[in-house]
Amino acid sequence: xxxxxxxxxxxxxxxxxxxxxxxxxxxxxxxxxxxxxxxxxxxxxxxxxxxxxxxxxxxxxxxxxxxxxxxxxxxxxxxxxxxxxxxxxxxxxxxxxxxxxxxxxxxxxxxxxxxxxxxxxxxxxxxxxxxxxxxxxxxxxxxxxxxxxxxxxxxxxxxxxxxxxxxxxxxxxxxxxxxxxxxxxxxxxxxxxxxxxxxxxxxxxxxxxxxxx
Amino acid sequence: xxxxxxxxxxxxxxxxxxxxxxxxxxxxxxxxxxxxxxxxxxxxxxxxxxxxxxxxxxxxxxxxxxxxxxxxxxxxxxxxxxxxxxxxxxxxxxxxxxxxxxxxxxxxxxxxxxxxxxxxxxxxxxxxxxxxxxxxxxxxxxxxxxxxxxxxxxxxxxxxxxxxxxxxxxxxxxxxxxxxxxxxxxxxxxxxxxxxxxxxxxxxxxxxxxxxx
DNA sequence: GTCTATAGCTGGATAGAC
DNA sequence: GTCTATCCAGCTATAGAC
Numbered sequence: 001x002x003x004x005x006x007x008x009x010x011x012x013x014x015x016x017x018x019x020x021x022x023x024x025x026x027x028x029x030x031x032x033x034x035x036x037x038x039x040x041x042x043x044x045x046x047x048x049x050x051x052x053x054x055x056x057x058x059x060x061x062x063x064x065x066x067x068x069x070x071x072x073x074x075x076x077x078x079x080x081x082x083x084x085x086x087x088x089x090x091x092x093x094x095x096x097x098x099x100x101x102x103x104x105x106x107x108x109x110x111x112x113x114x115x116x117x118x119x120x121x122x123x124x125x126x127x128x129x130x131x132x133x134x135x136x137x138x139x140x141x142x143x144x145x146x147x148x149x150x151x152x153x154x155x156x157x158x159x160x161x162x163x164x165x166x167x168x169x170x171x172x173x174x175x176x177x178x179x180x181x182x183x184x185x186x187x188x189x190x191x192x193x194x195x196x197x198x199x200x201x202x203x204x205x206x207x208x209x210x211x212x213x
Numbered sequence: 214x215x216x217x218x219x220x221x222x223x224x225x226x227x228x229x230x231x232x233x234x235x236x237x238x239x240x241x242x243x244x245x246x247x248x249x250x251x252x253x254x255x256x257x258x259x260x261x262x263x264x265x266x267x268x269x270x271x272x273x274x275x276x277x278x279x280x281x282x283x284x285x286x287x288x289x290x291x292x293x294x295x296x297x298x299x300x301x302x303x304x305x306x307x308x309x310x311x312x313x314x315x316x317x318x319x320x321x322x323x324x325x326x327x328x329x330x331x332x333x334x335x336x337x338x339x340x341x342x343x344x345x346x347x348x349x350x351x352x353x354x355x356x357x358x359x360x361x362x363x364x365x366x367x368x369x370x371x372x373x374x375x376x377x378x379x380x381x382x383x384x385x386x387x388x389x390x391x392x393x394x395x396x397x398x399x400x401x402x403x404x405x406x407x408x409x410x411x412x413x414x415x416x417x418x419x420x421x422x423x424x425x426x
Numbered sequence: 427g428t429c430t431a432t433a434g435c436t437g438g439a440t441a442g443a444c
Numbered sequence: 445g446t447c448t449a450t451c452c453a454g455c456t457a458t459a460g461a462c
Contacts, residue, residue, distance in 0.1 A: 018427095034333055036249070040456065052458075053428055061456070117383060118331050120247055155380070156394050156401070163376020167368070170330060181369050184409075188369070192401035231445095253438065265440075266446055274438065 019057045022047050023067055030068075030109040036119060038064075062122050065113070070128035072110045077131035079103055080138055089145040094186055096142055097161060101179050104165045111169060115162070148193045156193070160185055232270045235260050236280055243281075243322040249332060251277075275335050278326070283341035285323045290344035292316055293351060302358040307399055309355055310374060314392050317378045324382060328375070359403055366406045373398055 025047035030038050040061060044051045058064045080103075084095045104111040112118060114132065143149070143157060164185060168178040238260035243251050253274060257264045271277045293316075297308045317324040325331060327345065356362070356370060377398060381391035 037333060039454080041454085049427095050429060051456085052430090055457070056427055118249075120250055152394065152397070155391060156398060159376035159380045159391055159394065159398070160373055161376070162379060163372035163374070166375060166379055167372045178368060178372055181365065181372065184365070184405075185369060185372070187409075188401060188405035191405065192397075196397075196400075252436080254436080262445095263447060264438085265448090268439070269445055 015057070019067070022049075022054060022057055023064070023071060026064055026068055027071075027109075030113075031107070035109045035112050065119060065122050066125050066128050069113055069124040070131075072114050073124075073128060073131040075110075076103060076114060077135045080135045089142075090186065090190060093142055093146055093190075094183060096139075097182050097186065098179075100161065101165055101168065101182065105168055105173070105179070108169055108173065111165070146190055146194070148190070150193075150197070153193045157189060160189055228270070232280070235262075235267060235270055236277065236284060239277055239281055240322075243326075244320070248322045248325050278332060278335050279338050279341050282326055282337040283344075285327050286337075286341055286344040288323075289316060289327060290348050293348045302355075303399065303403060306355055306359055306403075307396060309352075310395050310399065311392075313374065314378055314381065314395065318381055318386070318392070321382055321386065324378070359407070361403070361406045363406075363410070369406070370402060373402055 022043070026038060026043055029043055029046050033042070038061075040051050040054055043064075044054050047054075054064075058067070080096070080099060082099075084092050086092060086095070104115070139157075140154065143154065148154070148157070164178045164181060168175070172178065235256070239251060239256055242256055242259050246255070251274075253264050253267055256277075257267050260267075267277075271280070293309070293312060295312075297305050299305060299308070317328070352370075353367065356367065361367070361370070377391045377394060381388070385391065
């Protein structure tokens, strides 16, 4: 396979590893100065090169963000796709959410890039975005195992889980004030979803008001 | 009361209204270019003045953000403090949450400034922050009326509600995909909180795993 | 591919005339 | 208080030698 007259393979390899080194430096930097605080000067210094060299590998700053986004999305998909031992549907769900929250809280900058859209002028390319979509299907399967299939409940689920993550990241970084509520949250959610398969004003008691506007 | 030799009153008034005009222009701008996209040049142009004039009223850009924060916080506190008719605790809670979500989705930039801490280098002053604190106590009272008093449930509550708002703002701005889940979310939350006054592994069924780590 | 040097721009903030 | 003019720092991005 090795053919000296066709050295594109290892050249590509070198090019890839150089790109990876830059992206690696970028992750290290945003961990310190925040996602929006990344500057190409500092990035070049961190990577041990100069600014123009960065442009030998990336055509723009947003291209770097996009590559970072792709890395993060792949990392996310891989992490969430790892098999979980056990066969109880609810336990699977709990383990899955723990994983999700750990992933999010493990690197706030990565979380911000992947799930909050706060970078002005940056939109991830479809290629970079693809792995994240794959993972959503994964969630649906797990919920289906727990007899949760309605779109409404899926939305309620995402709201609940992202709410936990958001509160944890913003108000108690590094702590467990909200991650400690995962188990209870899932109890709450499943009790509700499995009990209300179709939407009607819950028969809790007589409503005092007429139908909602 | 009116004393020509003491004209500080109306001068203060003029100064206040000039400041208000600048802040007003600032809100209009951030509504277009995003909170972080505000620049003093554009702000001055929007307000029909020049950049140095801005500095006649504010000592820095962050001072403008701080004033905006104070306005938003006051607006928020006032809105949430308006009386709600009805006496059923749950209905009060529903109305309250609707109000909250409407306030948040009504102006995403305002929401971002008040509740997400995404402006690099900006921290609201204690004075500007005070009204927001007042409102939190309000929430606690409403939950207490619904027999929800434990700190754990309060955290679960904030996660649930902010999750709804966040999903609505980020993924369906202007729509009702998540706001339409408010009623159901509150059902879910109250059913759980009122049923689990103290924490123990829910007696749903036998757990397959040992105690959590 | 990597560098030095710098263009070109935009940002916040200030000096000083009026 | 308001302006013109400007400073200075930071940024992305490029030109051109090696």
